[in-house]
Amino acid sequence: xxxxxxxxxxxxxxxxxxxxxxxxxxxxxxxxxxxxxxxxxxxxxxxxxxxxxxxxxxxxxxxxxxxxxxxxxxxxxxxxxxxxxxxxxxxxxxxxxxxxxxxxxxxxxxxxxxxxxxxxxxxxxxxxxxxxxxxxxxxxxxxxxxxxxxxxxxxxxxxxxxxxxxxxxxxxxxxxxxxxxxxxxxxxxxxxxxxxxxxxxxxxxxxxxxxxxxxxxxxxxxxxxxxxxxxxxxxxxxxxxxxxxxxxxxxxxxxxxxxxxxxxxxxxxxxxxxxxxxxxxxxxxxxxxxxxxxxxxxxxxxxxxxxxxxxxxxxxxxxxxxxxxxxxxxxxxxxxxxxxxxxxxxxxxxxxxxxxxxxxxxxxxxxxxxxxxxxxxxxxxxxxxxxxxxxxxxxxxxxxxxxxxxxxxxxxxxxxxxxxxxxxxxxxxxxxxxxxxxxxxxxxxxxxxxxxxxxxxxxxxxxxxxxxx
Amino acid sequence: xxxxxxxxxxxxxxxxxxxxxxxxxxxxxxxxxxxxxxxxxxxxxxxxxxxxxxxxxxxxxxxxxxxxxxxxxxxxxxxxxxxxxxxxxxxxxxxxxxxxxxxxxxxxxxxxxxxxxxxxxxxxxxxxxxxxxxxxxxxxxxxxxxxxxxxxxxxxxxxxxxxxxxxxxxxxxxxxxxxxxxxxxxxxxxxxxxxxxxxxxxxxxxxxxxxxxxxxxxxxxxxxxxxxxxxxxxxxxxxxxxxxxxxxxxxxxxxxxxxxxxxxxxxxxxxxxxxxxxxxxxxxxxxxxxxxxxxxxxxxxxxxxxxxxxxxxxxxxxxxxxxxxxxxxxxxxxxxxxxxxxxxxxxxxxxxxxxxxxxxxxxxxxxxxxxxxxxxxxxxxxxxxxxxxxxxxxxxxxxxxxxxxxxxxxxxxxxxxxxxxxxxxxxxxxxxxxxxxxxxxxxxxxxxxxxxxxxxxxxxxxxxxxxxx
Numbered sequence: 001x002x003x004x005x006x007x008x009x010x011x012x013x014x015x016x017x018x019x020x021x022x023x024x025x026x027x028x029x030x031x032x033x034x035x036x037x038x039x040x041x042x043x044x045x046x047x048x049x050x051x052x053x054x055x056x057x058x059x060x061x062x063x064x065x066x067x068x069x070x071x072x073x074x075x076x077x078x079x080x081x082x083x084x085x086x087x088x089x090x091x092x093x094x095x096x097x098x099x100x101x102x103x104x105x106x107x108x109x110x111x112x113x114x115x116x117x118x119x120x121x122x123x124x125x126x127x128x129x130x131x132x133x134x135x136x137x138x139x140x141x142x143x144x145x146x147x148x149x150x151x152x153x154x155x156x157x158x159x160x161x162x163x164x165x166x167x168x169x170x171x172x173x174x175x176x177x178x179x180x181x182x183x184x185x186x187x188x189x190x191x192x193x194x195x196x197x198x199x200x201x202x203x204x205x206x207x208x209x210x211x212x213x214x215x216x217x218x219x220x221x222x223x224x225x226x227x228x229x230x231x232x233x234x235x236x237x238x239x240x241x242x243x244x245x246x247x248x249x250x251x252x253x254x255x256x257x258x259x260x261x262x263x264x265x266x267x268x269x270x271x272x273x274x275x276x277x278x279x280x281x282x283x284x285x286x287x288x289x290x291x292x293x294x295x296x297x298x299x300x301x302x303x304x305x306x307x308x309x310x311x312x313x314x315x316x317x318x319x320x321x322x323x324x325x326x327x328x329x330x331x332x333x334x335x336x337x338x339x340x341x342x343x344x345x346x347x348x349x350x351x352x353x354x355x356x357x358x359x360x361x362x363x364x365x366x367x368x369x370x371x372x373x374x375x376x377x378x379x380x381x382x383x384x385x386x387x388x389x390x391x392x393x394x395x396x397x398x399x400x401x402x403x404x405x406x407x408x409x410x411x412x413x414x415x416x417x418x419x420x421x422x423x424x425x426x427x428x429x430x431x432x433x434x435x436x437x438x439x440x441x442x443x444x445x446x447x448x449x450x451x452x453x454x455x456x457x458x459x460x461x462x463x464x465x466x467x468x469x
Numbered sequence: 470x471x472x473x474x475x476x477x478x479x480x481x482x483x484x485x486x487x488x489x490x491x492x493x494x495x496x497x498x499x500x501x502x503x504x505x506x507x508x509x510x511x512x513x514x515x516x517x518x519x520x521x522x523x524x525x526x527x528x529x530x531x532x533x534x535x536x537x538x539x540x541x542x543x544x545x546x547x548x549x550x551x552x553x554x555x556x557x558x559x560x561x562x563x564x565x566x567x568x569x570x571x572x573x574x575x576x577x578x579x580x581x582x583x584x585x586x587x588x589x590x591x592x593x594x595x596x597x598x599x600x601x602x603x604x605x606x607x608x609x610x611x612x613x614x615x616x617x618x619x620x621x622x623x624x625x626x627x628x629x630x631x632x633x634x635x636x637x638x639x640x641x642x643x644x645x646x647x648x649x650x651x652x653x654x655x656x657x658x659x660x661x662x663x664x665x666x667x668x669x670x671x672x673x674x675x676x677x678x679x680x681x682x683x684x685x686x687x688x689x690x691x692x693x694x695x696x697x698x699x700x701x702x703x704x705x706x707x708x709x710x711x712x713x714x715x716x717x718x719x720x721x722x723x724x725x726x727x728x729x730x731x732x733x734x735x736x737x738x739x740x741x742x743x744x745x746x747x748x749x750x751x752x753x754x755x756x757x758x759x760x761x762x763x764x765x766x767x768x769x770x771x772x773x774x775x776x777x778x779x780x781x782x783x784x785x786x787x788x789x790x791x792x793x794x795x796x797x798x799x800x801x802x803x804x805x806x807x808x809x810x811x812x813x814x815x816x817x818x819x820x821x822x823x824x825x826x827x828x829x830x831x832x833x834x835x836x837x838x839x840x841x842x843x844x845x846x847x848x849x850x851x852x853x854x855x856x857x858x859x860x861x862x863x864x865x866x867x868x869x870x871x872x873x874x875x876x877x878x879x880x881x882x883x884x885x886x887x888x889x890x891x892x893x894x895x896x897x898x899x900x901x902x903x904x905x906x907x908x909x910x911x912x913x914x915x916x917x918x919x920x921x922x923x924x925x926x927x928x929x930x931x932x933x934x935x936x937x938x
Contacts, residue, residue, distance in 0.1 A: 110823070166660075188890065197675055
């Protein structure tokens with residue numbers, strides 16, 4: 001699917017790129033290019049013409065000068081764990097992998113800031129700062145293989161977003177390379193900064209379409225000392241949601257409040273041949289609370305338990321040691337894999353105002369029935385962010401191909417009616433871009449297209465992504 | 470200082486504007502225009518040709534269509550408390566005042582979000598949500614007269630930014646009007662949202678140069694139940710700053726950590742003819758901590774006290790009741806007025822990484838000596854945000870006019886060397902824009918100019934502000 005507008009990669013260009021990074025860091029062989037041809041988005045595959053692995057902002061700048069001059073598309077790639085096809089080189093060209101730029105440059109304990117390279121694995125940042133008693137709370141499900149650069153591209157979230165916020169809330173400074181190779185910096189180790197427009201926040205979540213992020217300053221906070229994990233099975237989702245609201249009204253902000261519907265638990269039981277407690281409940285809520293005083297946590301856990309029981313929870317399990325906590329979280333983390341192993345699937349990353357979550361799940365059930373397509377939902381109840389998996393089970397290829405876009409369209413329209421949006425943390429990328437006009441008006445889309453042109457007039461950075469054609 | 474490029478306001482235009490808002494909401498009389506001719510920035514005065522007071526987004530849209538067609542400059546005005554001249558109509562034209570759009574539309578307790586109009590006084594939002602046990606933490610010094618719309622324009626901060634963040638951290642959705650009158654919405658009551666570029670965060674801090682904000686969704690959090698206020702006098706700023714760092718290292722994040730240098734305390738003593746405790750100390754630190762458990766606060770207060778004493782604080786005063794706390798804060802709040810009443814002044818809103826604060830104050834002292842100009846500093850130590858007042862005391866007009874730009878230039882250059890920026894929370898506006906190239910490169914400024922053109926191609930929204938000519 002090469003666009004006629006883009007340039008071809010010639011042997012001369014390859015040679016020039018090799019001069020910048022060394023020829024061993026320019027990958028051309030089809031076998032070696034395979035890992036760069038897909039991410040974690042369904043079964044999509046697009047081969048780049050080449051992959052390149054720079055080691056510095058200066059090298060990225062030189063690469064971009066050549067690509068800009070020759071009109072070569074460049075798709076930046078972090079860990080390749082994306083779920084919206086953001087790292088797919090859909091028009092071929094070059095995949096620019098940040099895998100070698102994976103260092104922590106500095107952990108500044110006095111200013112509570114870390115400076116890192118974009119290819120750093122998120123979990124490695126967690127471990128390094130936690131060893132210093134510090135905390136980088138953003139914890140996407142793929143934290144052991146995703147990168148900070150990729151997290152910035154998608155504005156990644158995760159369970160702890162509920163209390164601690166998402167990637168944008170921690171990014172305070174960036175070093176970036178424009179499509180034409182010019183390098184610029186935004187922000188700094190500054191908690192307050194109003195010197196010009198906030199380019200940092202414009203770039204976070206821009207999915208590699210505006211510039212290439214080459215260095216990052218993130219804020220750190222003190223690491224909370226203690227945790228409690230709680231699991232409560234409810235006989236209806238409405239009651240679970242009302243209970244959750246009551247928890248907030250009682251001044252408790254859990255660090256996570258996850259939601260798993262019955263079908264998702266069943267899927268995990270089948271997949272892992274293991275029985276979960278209360279797996280016949282309509283919905284499970286999994287809470288985490290954290291803090292520096294165990295007595296305060298125990299008090300909060302008791303209050304959460306009371307509220308859940310008052311909302312007809314069948315029981316409340318509290319895990320107060322790391323092993324039991326890890327077990328409960330493992331169960332939650334297994335859900336995704338289990339649900340996706342049932343059959344071909346399409347995952348939607350719907351988000352609504354938290355209190356509308358029961359209505360969203362009701363709508364999903366209704367749409368599922370109307371079209372005779374299986375859906376299984378789970379996700380972050382505290383943020384109203386529900387991952388709805390549409391499963392190709394017991395229906396024909398024709399039916400699937402015919403009904404799937406209708407199901408998605410109807411789902412997204414209901415989400416928007418509820419005051420929500422079509423992606424909470426996975427991004428728009430390649431697979432959702434044609435649905436974006438459901439969420440955004442022509443005015444917003446027009447502004448976004450014009451902003452894209454400001455940063456990348458030739459449209460060579462991650463072409464085909466986010467903005468509908 | 471009318472620019473030849475802008476259109477003139479004709480009687481026909483006035484009539485059309487009157488048709489939109491009613492003629493009583495279009496102000497033309499010079500006496501009545503006086504309040505719209507200045508803000509709190511030094512002694513600057515620029516009269517608009519007219520002021521207009523719309524009551525809705527639809528009215529703003531109609532106003533902008535006329536102004537756009539006729540190329541009339543429009544400067545949006547909130548409470549007029551700005552310190553960088555952001556609300557000054559420097560090219561005349563129209564001041565669009567949000568004073569009638571001052572309502573709280575909704576406090577959504579289930580989703581912990583409030584929907585408000587831009588002309589709402591910040592303090593009124595505080596009171597309304599606190600009555601519900603909720604909290605909107607952003608507390609600029611002018612909170613009793615500034616507006617939420619103005620806070621968004623400047624990305625206002627305040628003492629509590631240290632623990633709770635600044636305006637950008639609470640704005641989740643906007644309804645905006647473009648220069649040509651088109652209305653658009655961004656975001657929503659969504660804690661996670663990655664559907665397209667983050668226009669919300671681009672608009673926060675854009676000083677009314679990109680669009681007019683007509684409605685705002687802000688996040689609320691549970692109101693902390695208890696507070697403690699502490700005051701510690703230090704014999705050197707270095708020791709005070711090292712003590713502050715230790716407090717963070719002990720996992721305590723105060724809700725505020727304010728810094729007042731000796732000269733500022735003396736100024737307040739002179740002005741209010743009142744003796745403050747330990748007013749001979751080189752620097753005072755004023756802390757606030759808050760939370761839901763008094764025993765935890767007492768423990769933290771004790772730890773802060775220990776750390777301060779270990780860093781040679783002469784004493785530590787703890788205020789545990791609202792009256793004593795209010796008294797300590799009143800002293801802090803009086804500083805600004807006292808310092809500014811000494812003589813003509815120019816206030817700089819410098820910000821550096823927190824740990825560099827002692828170096829910044831050292832540099833300020835050195836520059837002050839070098840040029841023989843009095844400077845007095847105070848501000849938010851926890852954020853590294855220091856308000857440095859340059860005072861015209863005992864020097865001639867010529868000397869002042871000659872030296873002031875040199876002093877500011879040198880100060881800002883030192884700030885940037887320390888990894889800081891030229892404004893933390895006051896904005897760039899009219900009075901700082903020519904210094905912006907000290908903090909930003911041509912690449913960043915070029916991107917900002919192009920973004921401005923995307924939103925406002927004719928340059929009629931708050932012309933002459935933020936971006937250097």
